[in-house]
Amino acid sequence: MYVVESKGGAIACMFLALLCLGTWPAIMTLLERRGRLPQHTYLDYSITNLLAAVIIALTFGQIGDSKPDMPNFLTQLAQDNWPCVLFAMTGGFFLSLGNLSTQYAWAFVGLSVTEVVTSSITVVIGTSLNYFLDDRINNAKILFPGVGCFLIAVCLGSAVHYSNAVDNEAKLSALPDSYNDALGDKEKTGSNDAFPNKKDLESVSDHQEKAKVGTAGFLIQLENKRAIKVFGKSTLIGLGLTFFAGFCFSLFSPAFNLATNDQWNTMKDGVPHLVVYTAFFYFSVSCFVIAVILNIGFLFHPILNLPKSSFKAYLADWQGRQWALLAGLLCGFGNGLQFMGGQAAGYAAADAVQALPLVSTFWGVLLFGEYRKSSRRTYVLLVSMLMMFIVAVGVLMASSGHRKT
Template sequence: MFLVETKVGAIICMLLALLFLGTWPAFLTLLERRGRLPQHTYLDYSLINLLTAVVIALTVGQIGDAKPNMPNFFTQLSQIQDNWPCVLMAMLGGIFLGLGNLSTQYAFALVGLSVTEVITSSIAVVLGTTLNYFLDDKINRAEILFPGVGCFLVAVCLGSVVHSSNAADKAEKLETLANRFEGGIGNVIQSDYKEVDSCKDELNDLENGSDRGDKAKVGSAQYLMEVEDKRAIKVFGKSILLGLIVTFFAGISYSLFSPAFNLATNDQLHMMKRGVQKLTVYTAFFHFSLSFFLVAVILNIWFLYRPLLNLPKSSIKSYLNDWNGRNWAFLAGLCCGLGNGLQFMGGQAAGYAAAD
């Protein structure tokens, strides 16, 4: 079994985790903007996330000699009759992450990728780091840790303000475009984007996917209309409050999964009997990812037939036949699985508060 036992190794793991965990949201956003149903994307994503955890457990968690008080993956997997309380705690962490990621997928559409990432990550750092600091018995230096936490708290407030400002700006641009059309198609004035010949022609072009040669300026009203027409989750008319509620729920869910994983591997609550070996990172990560996958399957199969936000209904058959963008969903799941695994490996060595 491979264990990260040095601060340098922990830092490398955490830096790589940041890279992977900062990449997968862009892939999910890309697929939603291209019109792929989020239920289809999330099922693919969660499957590869689980398979990544299995591969990690079977390689670095199993190959080689066991360490003192650190049994290999299969050995500890067979001891579930003794360590089941911590297994359940690891699975609870996976449920929190599953709910957070699922909410985030919809928040990306409602609030935007950049604002969602700022708010959810900041909430996770503020709450999760504080909880882990005390669970880790204050091994990290508070004078270094908490000024950073304070900065993230400010980021939560600023992110909320930015979302409100963006929503107001979009509404103003669309209202301006609507007012121009009210005066007659021939009176539409060319502004900071290419001239719109007619509303009917524009909508037909969007529906048929034809290219008129004139690309709308990014951020213009015409550009917003094109994005709205192509994307899976229609956001025009959705309230600012709805987007913020979904985003804050995702952030709170994120803030709880790491402390739950911390409790699963270190058993600060003394849930297991004396003498029972604590869960290794790899065993806990396997159960963590398993519950993540189960939550994803249960909720997204339900959402196939009872979709949220007026999305079209789908089916298991339609999902299985939908290969449009599946490679990107698989890549997102791989990035998430590797990122979480590296975060936990680094957290075991340097403290989960630092890993957050």
Template sequence: MFVVESKAGAIACMLLALIFLGTWPALMTLLERRGRLPQHTYLDYTLTNFLAAIIIALTFGEIGGSTPEKPNFIAQLSQDNWPSALFAMGGGVVLSLGNLSTQYAWALVGLSVTEVICACITVVIGSTLNYFLDDKMNRADVLFPGVSCFLIAVGLGSAVHSSNAADNKEKLQGAGYSTTLKDAITNEELKNLESGNKTPEKAKAGTAEFLLDIENRRAIKVFGKSSILGLLITFFAGICFSLFSPAFNLATNDQWHTLKEGVPHLVVYTAFFYFSMSCFAVALVLNITFLYRPMLGAPRSSFKAYLNDWNGRGWAFLAGFLCGFGNGLQFMGGQAAGYAAADAVQALPLVSTFWGILLFGEYWKSSRRTYVLLSGMLFMFIVAVGVLMASSGHRK
């Protein structure tokens, strides 16, 4: 079994996880804005997300010999370790609920703001829990200032959203549209948009026409829906995310002594397999349900329609692999250097915001106030990720 033991190796795992976990939401958002139903995308995503866990378990979890203290993945599947396995599966359930919620939050409040708020809640609650579960192995004088940076970033993220929403409203009104981000587009305006009477052949990012063009093509219509609903969904997702890492910590280190005497702790790869299996099961049940009873006004679908929908399926599969390998790397680094330090990967809004600006035209042609707030938010994330990684300890 391959084990990450050095601090440098743990930090390398965290950095790779940061890139992967910051990229997969951008791919999911891209497909939704191109009109693909989120239920279809998430079903594809969850298949490869689980496949990534199986690949990790059968490769890293089977490298080298198996010992009684640290058995390989397959050897451990037959052991009496169900209390720890249940903790791992509980972590997978809350992660699945969080990921599912963010699908709709991305549409309502944007990729960048959703990731910022979720990441900050995850760090503030999750890192604190992990610090105490790991018997304070991380340096408190470094860790908690890093957590404070995340907390400041969530305030800045909320301010960025408010400022950007006001900018978009002003753009729409200034262009002569009666619609705003809180009012539904009229049928006449949609006809004008489709016929090209008011929209150029390719609307420039950041313009009112660009905003309306996105609304016309996307799977989840957001005009006429309150951004407050999006923020509530975002906070719910953040709370779910804050619990999955502590649950995984309990699964691999058994701080509550739930295992029978002589039974070895779950290794990362076995715990990650159980974690991903429950995540897959919850996602499968809920998304098949949402095919027939969609949320937030998304179009109704069917399992047959899902199977026949190959538009963007490759991107959805890639998103699942990125998330699966990202989570696996986060846990590998956390087992070596402390799960509180591994929460540095929650600086993924650094990556998501980059993709949001590059792919989706977020914040283009915004006000100076929005740009100042956005710069401050990103700066706080850069500081936070450096500080949290610097708090890394070494598990005995």
């Protein structure tokens, strides 16, 4: 079994995890904006997310000979280690709920703000829990000021979302009255199109066939193509989903920490702790089961006024499937690398991968034109949020310790 032991190796794992975990949300957002149902996307994502855990377990978890105190993956599957297995599966349960919530939050709040707020909440709660679970191997004088910076980033992220929502309302209110009437009809009828009347839509297209990013025309064209319709819905829905996801994310890493280090002494005497690869396997199995159960339910009983689907329709939907499968692989390998680094340098420091919004924001601005043509107030808040986030991540990584073997 391959074990990351050095602080440098742990940081390398965190950096690679950061790239993976910051990119897969952009892929999922792109598919939703192209009209693919989120239920279909998440089912595809879940398959390869589990596949990544199996690949990691059968490669890194099987390298070299098995040792009594550190058995290989396959050897440990037969051992009586169910108390810690349940901790790992609990972590997978929370991660699956968090990822599922963010899939809907991205549509309402935007990729950048959603990732910053959820990651900051994860650090504020999860990192504090991991610090005490890890026997305080991280430098508290550095760690907790960093946690405070993340808390400030949460507040700034909420302010950015509110300011951007006001900007978008101003853009839409500047449209001719006929367009605003169409939007009002959409809100009353619950239609899936911002302009259910074809003539209204054609009129917009005539003038803004290739609407510039950030304009009212762009917002309307996006609304008509995307799977999750957001016009007419309260902005509190997006923030509520975001904060719920952040709470779920804050619990999965401490649960995984308990699974691999058994700080509460739940294992029988003589039974070795779960190695990170075995714990990650059970963690991912739990993620997969929860995702499949919930999303098959959402096929027939969708939320947020999404259209109904079926399992047959899901199997026949190949539009963008390869991207959803890629997103699952990136997320799976990203989580695995985060846990490998956390086992070496402490899970509190490994939460530095929550810098993933810096990657997601890059994709959000580059691919989706987020915050284009927004007000100066929004830009100031956005830059302030990202700067505070960068400071917080740097402080968190500086708090890295080294786990005693």
